[in-house]
Amino acid sequence: MNERFPKAAHESAGEEHAPAKPAAAEAQSAPAVQPAPAPVVAAPAPAAEPAPVPAAASADDELLTLQKDARQWALPTGDYANLRHSGLKQITAENVGKLAPAWQFSTGVLRGHEGAPLVLNNVSVMDSSGKTLTTDVMYLHTPFPNIVYALDAKDPAHQILWKYEPKQDPSVVPVMCCDTVNRGLAYGDGKIFLAQADTTLIALDAKTGKLVWSVKNGDPSKGQTSTAAPHVFKDKVLVGIAGGEFGVRGHITAYSVKDGKLVWRGYSMGPDADTLIEPGKTTHLGKPVEKDSGITTWEGDQWQTGGGTTWGWYSYDPELNQIFYGSGNPSTWNPNQRPGDNRWSMTLWSRDLDTGKAKWVYQMTPHDEWDYDGINEVILADQDIGGKKVKTAVHFDRNGFAYTLDRTNGELLVAEKYDPAVNWATKVDMDKSSKTYGRPLVVDKYSTQHNGEDTNTQNVCPAALGSKDEQPATFDPATQLFLVPTNHVCMDYEPFRVSYTAGQPYVGATLEMFPAGKVLGDGTNHTGNFIAWDAKTGKIVWSNKEQFSAWSGAVSTDGGVTFYGTLEGYLKAVDSKTGKELYKYKTPSGIIGNVMTYESAGKQYVAVLSGVGGWAGIGLAAGLSKSNEGLGAVGNYASLANYTALGGVLTVFGLQE
Incomplete structure (x- = not known):
């Protein structure tokens, strides 16, 4: 810890504050901390063909x-x-072969390193000696303990x-689901x-x-924890909650960027006052949502421990002033214990x-x-x-279907399988006149509900x-x-009855995972693919096999190159058009x-965190x-130990001079 920071300021981040009250109109004051001076970020010079973004909502949106x-x-x-x-394009398909590590930084922490760093140029910042x-x-x-570093790039x-x-x-660690x-x-x-892992949302002075x-x-x-990155849109910072495996009722919350006051909170299920659904106005596949659908599609009060957590990514369209995100699995994993559609778990949301x-x-998956879980990113x-x-929203769901919607109204345009092994449903019904419009048509053989409790449903994909x-x-x-980085993995799934106790696992299923080739019978044993997808037609354009699941976020560039990482530790660059490595x-x-790229002192760099988990x-x-x-994952990835070990290193790449 840097000793120049006041001790009290650091300790306050670990203090127990009362949880925010679950009402949209209520405001909660943040701790009385005087705001520190904001860093000065110089106005950026025009970049060559920057990545397209929606039009500005306000002139002062930094x-x-x-x-x-x-x-x-x-x-x-x-x-x-x-x-x-x-929009960077110094690194191209022609010269990317000259890429080499430029510098590295050890985070001092092991366990899984997800996400990516941020880079801001021309920042007025104070160094460790107090010099500006x-x-x-x-x-x-x-990862936990969630250290934050400011490095001179x-x-x-x-x-x-x-x-x-x-x-x-540290008692928060055992209730973190998956690392x-x-x-x-x-x-x-x-x-x-x-x-933070313990759900504390903090704001730090970027300068000091x-x-x-x-x-x-x-x-x-x-059982409530935080793993997702916060997202700042206009004057609000949005944060979700994790803990679906502990019966946590999911919500997304907007706080004031200025002082941390609660602006609104929307739950994934419960009465309309909690979900902020407006009966008759909010729509589902073009039809008005019925009153209190977040209760009536559950048995009794099961919605109170219904899951639908919000630990993924959030996106925002300033022209519509709408945010987009997905909610996760209903609790428990035993479907026989929770009759009904369990709304609004497994749902894509558009909110003001x-x-x-x-x-x-x-x-998507009633x-x-x-x-x-339906928490994967919504790409605008x-x-x-x-x-x-068309202003589309594209979402690659865990269920193996890729969805293209009109984000202005939620109209479903495309829903197709993006991995060839997907077998739990034959298709998503796209017939608007059908009673099952928009629903997946489930195959009984792979239905854990149909086969019942204490029955091992085998060869379910994904x-x-x-x-x-x-x-x-x-x-x-x-x-x-x-x-798209993808998994090519199937499973056996046996649900069993479980009772809810606050803070204790509320799973109710035993799983075994294995390569999809075992089900397809094609003689393959790889568990990942990196694919190119046409969201207008719902078709794979090209696909590269990966030995292990491609568990790294990708970044494409105007140089015609796309970067991603692999579980065994490779940073890879492929031709965005053809997929050639x-x-x-x-x-x-x-x-x-997640791989990211930036420019400093006139040179483009590519950076990624490595740390398996x-x-x-x-x-x-x-x-x-x-x-x-590991909720069924350990056996499928056991051979990873032959290729890599724990770590925590940032590697930054640049073209060799």
């Missing part, structure tokens, strides 16, 4: 200005739209400008935002690292940023029977469909970790393709982080060995 500058990476996914595309300088700053996070020594280490109770991961930081209004305010977003004693009111919802890409430009988990895809405007480099540990790497991260441990 983040819209920053995300248009391809040299900087100011948001967790690069921009509001979750495109994860960069203007430089390019990289803001970096770690321009200086050859890349010194630590400041370091912040939260004070957290002690954290998916990154957010920036806004001169502050760096971190959602001092605590500005903190607020408690949940209660770890009830200022009020939280739901404009439209779409439930009455989930396989833990196909404007595409030409049927001869007209496995619970999905055809893709949280590892985000990228959209390349030049090719109009989505480049152009470069790979083995980093110190397996990669579950997450659900796929939980066996290594937590020292588990039984095949059905």
Whole structure:
């Protein structure tokens, strides 16, 4: 810990604050901490063909200005739209073979390193000696205990400008479902935002690292934790909650960027006053949602422990003033214990940023029977469909279907399988005149509800970790393709009866996972693919096999190159158009982080965190060995130990001189 920071400021981040009250209209004051001076970020120079973003909502929206500058990476996914595309093009398909490590930084923490750093250029910042300088700053996070570093990205020594280490109770670790991961930081209004594992949302002065305010977003004693990156949209910072395996009722909450006051909170299920659904106005597949549907589709009061957590990524369209995200699995994993559609778990949401009111919802997997959380990113890409430009929302769900919707109204345009092994449903019904319109047509053989409790339903594809988990895809405007890291894994799934106790696991199923080739009978044993997807037609354009699940977020560039990482530790570069592998480099540990790119001192760099873990790497991260441990993942990824080991290293690549 940097001694120049006041001790009291650090300790306050670990204090127990009362959880925010679950009412949209109520405001909660943040701790009385005087705001520190905001850092000065110089106005960016025009970048060559920056990545497209939606039009500005207001002239003073700093983040819209920053995300248009391809040299900087100011948001967790690069921009509001979750495109994860960069306008940088110094590194091309022709010269990427000359890429080499430029510098590295050890985070000092093991376990799984997800997410990506932020980079802001020309920042007025204070170094460890108390001297103020203007430089390019990289803001970096770690898994628990969630250390935050500010590194000098321009200086050859890349010194630590400041370091912040939260004070957290380690008892939160056992209630973190699938490793002690954290998916990154957010920036806004001169502050760096971190959602700690213990659900404390903190705002740090980006210049000094001092605590500005903190607020408690949940209660770890009830199984509530935080793993997602916060997202700043306009004057609000949005944060979700994790803990679906502990019966946590999911919610997304908007706090004031300025002082941490609660603005609104929207739950995934419960009465309309909690979900912020407006009966008769909020729509589902074009039809008005019925009153209190977040209760009536559950048996009794099961909605109170109904899951639907919100630990993924959030996107925002300033023109519509709407945010988009997905909710997770219903609790428990035993579908026989919770009759009904269990709304609104497994749902894509569109909410008004200022009020939280739901404009439209779409439930992808009603009455989930396989833990196909719907939390994966919603990518806001404007595409030409049927001869007209459509504001689409594209989502690659854990259930193995890729959805293209009109984000202005929630109309379902495309729903197709993006992994050839998917077998739990034959298709999504696209007939608008059908009673099952928009629903997956479930195959009884693979239905854990149909087969019943204490019955092992075999060869279900995909496995619970999905055809893709949280590892985000990228959209390349030049090719109009989505480049997607995927899993090629199936499972056996046996549900059993379980009772709810606050703070204790509420799973109710035993799983075993294995390569999809076992079910397909094609003689293959790989468990991942990196694919290019046409979201207008719902077809795979090209596909590259990966030995292990591709558990790293991808980034595409105007140089025609897309980067991603692999579980055994390779950073890879492929031709965005053809998929041809152009470069790979083995980093110190397996990669579950998201690749990003930035420019400093006129040179383009590519950066990624390596540190094996997450659900796929939980066996290594937590020292588990039984095949059905780690919620069924350990056996499938046991051979990872032959290729990599625990680590925590940032590697930054640049072209060799």
